[in-house]
Amino acid sequence: MENKKFTPEEEERMVTKAYQEMLSGYLQSNHRKKMEIIERAFKFAREAHKGVRRRSGEPYILHPIAVARIVSQEIGLGSTSICAALLHDVVEDTDYTVEDIESQFGKKIAQIVDGLTKISGGIFGDRASAQAENFRKLLLTMNNDIRVILIKMADRLHNMRTLGSMLPSKQYKIAGETLYIYAPLAHRLGLFAIKTELEDLSFKYEHPEIYKQINEQIAATAGHRNEVYEKFAAPVRERLAAMGLKYEMTARVKSAYSIWNKMEAKHIPFEEVYDLYAARIVFKCDNEADEKKLCWNIYSEITDLYRLHPDRTRDWLSTPKANGYRALHLTVMGPDGNWIEVQIRSEKMNEMAERGFAAHWKYKIGEGEEESELASWLKTIQDILDNPEPNALDFLDTIKLNLFSSEIVIFTPKGELVTLPVGATVLDVAFYLHSEIGTHCIAGKVNHKLVPLSQKLQSGDQVEVLTSHSQQPQPEWINFLATAKGKTRLRAALRRDRRAVIERGEKDFAAFLNQYGLEPDNNVVNKVLAMEHLQHRDDLFFMIGCNEIALSDSMIVRLKGKQQASGSLLSKILRNPFANKSKNVDAEPTITTVPDSIDKKQTYVLTSENGVSNYIIAPCCHPIPGDDVVGYIDDDRHVIVHKLTCPNAMRLKSSFGGRLLSTKWDNKREKFLASIHIEGIDRMGILQELIYIISTNMAINIRGLNITANEGVFSCELTVLVEDTNVVTALCKQVKKVKGVNSAARMN
Numbered sequence: 091m092e093n094k095k096f097t098p099e100e101e102e103r104m105v106t107k108a109y110q111e112m113l114s115g116y117l118q119s120n121h122r123k124k125m126e127i128i129e130r131a132f133k134f135a136r137e138a139h140k141g142v143r144r145r146s147g148e149p150y151i152l153h154p155i156a157v158a159r160i161v162s163q164e165i166g167l168g169s170t171s172i173c174a175a176l177l178h179d180v181v182e183d184t185d186y187t188v189e190d191i192e193s194q195f196g197k198k199i200a201q202i203v204d205g206l207t208k209i210s211g212g213i214f215g216d217r218a219s220a221q222a223e224n225f226r227k228l229l230l231t232m233n234n235d236i237r238v239i240l241i242k243m244a245d246r247l248h249n250m251r252t253l254g255s256m257l258p259s260k261q262y263k264i265a266g267e268t269l270y271i272y273a274p275l276a277h278r279l280g281l282f283a284i285k286t287e288l289e290d291l292s293f294k295y296e297h298p299e300i301y302k303q304i305n306e307q308i309a310a311t312a313g314h315r316n317e318v319y320e321k322f323a324a325p326v327r328e329r330l331a332a333m334g335l336k337y338e339m340t341a342r343v344k345s346a347y348s349i350w351n352k353m354e355a356k357h358i359p360f361e362e363v364y365d366l367y368a369a370r371i372v373f374k375c376d377n378e379a380d381e382k383k384l385c386w387n388i389y390s391e392i393t394d395l396y397r398l399h400p401d402r403t404r405d406w407l408s409t410p411k412a413n414g415y416r417a418l419h420l421t422v423m424g425p426d427g428n429w430i431e432v433q434i435r436s437e438k439m440n441e442m443a444e445r446g447f448a449a450h451w452k453y454k455i456g457e458g459e460e461e462s463e464l465a466s467w468l469k470t471i472q473d474i475l476d477n478p479e480p481n482a483l484d485f486l487d488t489i490k491l492n493l494f495s496s497e498i499v500i501f502t503p504k505g506e507l508v509t510l511p512v513g514a515t516v517l518d519v520a521f522y523l524h525s526e527i528g529t530h531c532i533a534g535k536v537n538h539k540l541v542p543l544s545q546k547l548q549s550g551d552q553v554e555v556l557t558s559h560s561q562q563p564q565p566e567w568i569n570f571l572a573t574a575k576g577k578t579r580l581r582a583a584l585r586r587d588r589r590a591v592i593e594r595g596e597k598d599f600a601a602f603l604n605q606y607g608l609e610p611d612n613n614v615v616n617k618v619l620a621m622e623h624l625q626h627r628d629d630l631f632f633m634i635g636c637n638e639i640a641l642s643d644s645m646i647v648r649l650k651g652k653q654q655a656s657g658s659l660l661s662k663i664l665r666n667p668f669a670n671k672s673k674n675v676d677a678e679p680t681i682t683t684v685p686d687s688i689d690k691k692q693t694y695v696l697t698s699e700n701g702v703s704n705y706i707i708a709p710c711c712h713p714i715p716g717d718d719v720v721g722y723i724d725d726d727r728h729v730i731v732h733k734l735t736c737p738n739a740m741r742l743k744s745s746f747g748g749r750l751l752s753t754k755w756d757n758k759r760e761k762f763l764a765s766i767h768i769e770g771i772d773r774m775g776i777l778q779e780l781i782y783i784i785s786t787n788m789a790i791n792i793r794g795l796n797i798t799a800n801e802g803v804f805s806c807e808l809t810v811l812v813e814d815t816n817v818v819t820a821l822c823k824q825v826k827k828v829k830g831v832n833s834a835a836r837m838n
């Protein structure tokens with residue numbers, strides 16, 4: 091991108107305007123107006139960053155001002171945070187020290203700036219361990235002062251808003267870590283608006299084409315959606331007015347990212363994402379005691395007018411989400427037969443939903459009530475930090491588990507309420523109660539019925555844990571645990587006899603290799619370490635001993651693929667999982683490697699011509715041309731192409747960011763195999779009809795067909811040879827028109 095040039099006068103005007111806008115937002119807030127210190131912080135930062143520019147060509151100071159504005163207007167924090175935001179890059183980027191900040195602005199602001207400096211440079215370094223270490227630092231500072239992480243969130247949000255002026259390769263990395271860490275963290279902190287925007291911006295840079303397409307579709311359908319909404323809303327307004335309620339009712343549009351997520355998860359087109367229609371009612375309520383009752387009164391008025399969807403009422407009033415979210419959700423059928431989701435909240439609940447715990451504190455100030463859900467979550471994190479994992483990546487995954495989970499609530503026999511992630515088991519409850527109870531757990535009683543320790547729990551279950559002194563913790567228990575706390579405590583217990591597990595793993599590994607005529611020599615062990623992205627053989631044997639790494643045929647296939655020259659059958663299977671099934675595939679292409687000196691800033695063009703390819707299709711997600719993909723340079727300097735959505739790619743992105751390449755497909759297309767899953771009601775002749783449409787009408791080459799029919803329902807796996815994703819999309823569309831077919835979608 092070309093740098094814009096501004097005259098000093100223009101720059102002066104831009105900076106003053108941005109600063110004034112930030113200030114006027116602050117002046118409208120309920121905070122005490124501490125103008126003097128903000129003014130000083132602004133002047134200090136401006137002087138410190140003088141003459142420095144962002145990549146876009148703008149004066150650097152515009153960035154801290156924008157961060158301060160987000161901190162004040164979008165998160166709702168006060169003068170201390172505004173000052174820290176204005177100063178957040180001063181220690182990192184200039185000669186000023188934390189001591190300088192402290193002498194000018196006092197201890198509190200200096201501590202926050204110090205925290206922000208320590209976690210700067212992005213959560214992810216190039217090495218995996220550095221990444222986890224940074225993350226640990228981040229969470230530790232979070233315990234000191236949550237404002238550090240809130241300001242960091244604002245910093246990231248502004249960087250994402252201005253990501254367009256970065257290099258494409260940087261864009262991928264930043265968008266990736268935003269989606270991997272920051273968006274879940276924002277969610278956990280209850281910053282719903284920020285979480286949504288971060289996800290949407292990451293999506294925009296990771297899948298620019300789809301992003302554009304979905305936004306165009308949203309715009310194109312806006313008129314119709316508005317009509318539907320108005321018809322729905324008019325009678326509701328009458329009812330609410332009759333109640334004497336002061337309220338605001340608005341139509342809500344789902345974000346492009348959440349629409350796309352739903353399309354992907356359910357394999358449905360845009361038109362079928364049915365809860366596109368959503369409304370929100372935010373009402374005024376001076377007396378906190380009436381909030382809940384009013385929500386249910388509104389609910390009752392709406393369900394008098396429209397038919398209620400029986401399974402979609404969510405009562406976040408009686409049991410708020412762990413991030414503090416409270417509201418009443420219901421889904422009703424609108425006048426045109428569309429399902430419409432309605433969220434009902436008081437103004438206070440709404441502020442909480444959009445600004446998270448920052449808003450919560452605002453209301454709690456002076457009431458002495460400190461013990462929030464957030465505080466107890468932070469305690470869990472502290473717990474994990476107190477039992478540091480020897481493997482840095484484990485630690486990261488453990489934390490991530492905590493960030494992503496959505497919750498259920500169960501009761502102990504004494505009636506104590508415990509919040510756990512979805513999928514939590516009796517064993518999780520045992521470890522939640524105490525390490526000793528966890529390690530000696532033999533079974534449980536759920537609602538007075540005896541169940542195994544692996545039993546998954548439902549919200550509302552009453553759970554009792556049964557223990558026995560003779561019980562010992564088992565490595566495979568890790569599979570039954572959904573809580574980070576449980577996993578941490580189990581690992582700690584197992585580590586006590588880690589040595590024994592390593593020995594067992596080593597023995598299992600040798601015996602396994604033996605079956606295939608292989609020896610566990612250095613060569614083989616090193617290859618498996620590389621395959622599993624591990625560094626130490628003890629870690630490998632330990633994970634094998636714990637069954638965390640499966641000894642499967644696919645390991646041998648990958649191992650031999652790495653050993654033999656390209657062109658062998660096994661390496662062929664590696665590149666193309668269908669190759670062994672369909673004999674007609676043309677001669678296996680030769681794969682060229684990339685030079686050490688490859689320029690990662692350039693977009694790498696994926697080509698395949700005359701039997702020579704410069705990439706390998708990842709066997710886990712096998713993308714085809716047209717898919718959004720990312721390249722990963724493996725140990726043999728081959729470029730492995732993964733779908734951007736592939737979980738393995740996500741992991742590689744966060745751990746081996748330095749080996750990533752932004753890639754695009756060239757326009758010359760060789761054909762690829764794609765699998766399509768078709769389901770429907772069986773009837774005479776349906777197969778002939780399908781084949782006729784595919785091979786005669788659409789002239790698509792069918793390479794494999796596998797049909798099973800069961801009690802009138804058929805399921806079909808179809809393998810076809812196609813140029814790109816467009817052909818697959820068109821094919822699915824045609825197939826869905828066949829009478830009896832319920833669904834047709836590409837398989838992964």
Ligand code: MN
Binds near residue numbers: 179245
């Ligand atoms: Mn910054």
